[in-house]
Amino acid sequence: MTLDTQPYSLARSTEPSRIGWRDQIRDSFRRPQDLLRFLDLAAEDSAIATAGTFPMLVPKAFARRMRQGDLNDPLLRQVLPAHGESRTEPGYSSDPVGDLNSRQAPGILHKYTGRVLLVTTGACAVHCRYCFRQQFPYPEERALGRGSEEALAYLAGRSDVEEIILSGGDPLMLSTRRLAALTDRLSGIPGLKRLRLHTRLPIVLPDRVTPALLGWMESLPWTVVIVVHANHAREFDGEVDAALARLGTSGALLLNQAVLLAGINDSTTALKALMERGLQARVLPYYLHLLDRVAGAHRFDVELARARALVEELRRQLPGYLVPRLVCEQAGMPYKTPLV
Ligand SMILES: *Cc1c(COP(=O)(O)O)cnc(C)c1O
Numbered sequence: 254m255t256l257d258t259q260p261y262s263l264a265r266s267t268e269p270s271r272i273g274w275r276d277q278i279r280d281s282f283r284r285p286q287d288l289l290r291f292l293d294l295a296a297e298d299s300a301i302a303t304a305g306t307f308p309m310l311v312p313k314a315f316a317r318r319m320r321q322g323d324l325n326d327p328l329l330r331q332v333l334p335a336h337g338e339s340r341t342e343p344g345y346s347s348d349p350v351g352d353l354n355s356r357q358a359p360g361i362l363h364k365y366t367g368r369v370l371l372v373t374t375g376a377c378a379v380h381c382r383y384c385f386r387q388q389f390p391y392p393e394e395r396a397l398g399r400g401s402e403e404a405l406a407y408l409a410g411r412s413d414v415e416e417i418i419l420s421g422g423d424p425l426m427l428s429t430r431r432l433a434a435l436t437d438r439l440s441g442i443p444g445l446k447r448l449r450l451h452t453r454l455p456i457v458l459p460d461r462v463t464p465a466l467l468g469w470m471e472s473l474p475w476t477v478v479i480v481v482h483a484n485h486a487r488e489f490d491g492e493v494d495a496a497l498a499r500l501g502t503s504g505a506l507l508l509n510q511a512v513l514l515a516g517i518n519d520s521t522t523a524l525k526a527l528m529e530r531g532l533q534a535r536v537l538p539y540y541l542h543l544l545d546r547v548a549g550a551h552r553f554d555v556e557l558a559r560a561r562a563l564v565e566e567l568r569r570q571l572p573g574y575l576v577p578r579l580v581c582e583q584a585g586m587p588y589k590t591p592l593v
């Protein structure tokens with residue numbers, strides 16, 4: 254067994270004392286050549302070629318889980334810019350899921366009955382090359398800051414909103430104080446039952462799960478659901494396990510959503526390992542998304558027929574509760590479209 258697959262890796266607890274999560278974001282890799290050097294790889298011209306509108310961003314806590322000397326490492330491939338990104342392939346666009354059509358107020362996406370998604374910030378701790386939000390106009394479209402009064406006014410007037418989803422970007426990029434100020438304002442929504450967070454931070458930067466964050470979560474009057482985002486078993490390590498365990502103590506339900514990505518997790522072995530490794534951290538699978546066809550993400554695409562076959566095989570090999578729901582998002586549909 255390698256260190257990477259051990260549930261609680263003792264080796265990592267002997268690291269020197271760490272800096273806070275904000276400083277860790279500042280200290281992230283922002284230039285492909287630095288990340289490649291850290292991994293003992295030659296700085297490939299192809300990787301350096303792209304900075305573009307979506308620059309590389311990789312926290313060291315995440316980079317430490319990558320294998321040295323392996324350009325095909327499944328974690329590295331998710332974050333390393335590639336040459337073809339600036340090319341637009343047929344069928345790929347800047348808003349593949351029709352988000353801009355479901356905008357009801359600044360940063361408010363109300364597509365589905367009872368659930369409203371709030372774009373709280375455009376910031377993330379990591380930039381995933383396949384991300385469908387990479388071309389979303391964040392500076393104008395946030396439910397906090399300048400647009401917040403309009404956004405909150407939209408919500409205050411609605412008795413049919415049962416669930417608020419804090420999304421982004423990544424909502425946990427906001428300070429806990431700002432999150433608390435936001436949820437204070439949400440208490441005015443009469444029918445609100447659930448608060449959901451869509452966040453990759455407990456995975457890529459587990460030190461974000463601070464005592465203050467847990468204190469805030471425990472203070473919330475609603476059922477809390479946290480949907481994290483890991484695509485590969487090796488994204489979990491002892492520190493991620495510990496962060497998720499801390500989140501679990503707040504009483505939140507923990508789910509994971511993943512994206513099916515060519516060359517990263519498009520095999521039964523990789524998907525099975527991901528679901529099993531998540532369970533070890535007390536996280537059940539939620540959605541497995543077919544790639545949204547955002548411009549620049551072409552190299553990650555997996556054919557629908559192959560995606561279906563993979564999930565079919567997972568059904569044979571795993572208990573039902575570890576089989577994710579394969580879905581894609583189609584503009585104008587009342588829910589995410591199930592594909593198997
Ligand atoms: C995905 C999404 C949701 C949540 O959908 P669920 O099926 O409840 O997970 C809500 N609003 C928007 C705009 C979404 O894109």
Ligand code: SF4
Pocket residue numbers: 376377378379380381384385386387421422423453482
């Ligand atoms: S929104 Fe999620 S998938 Fe997209 S770049 Fe941020 S962390 Fe990655």
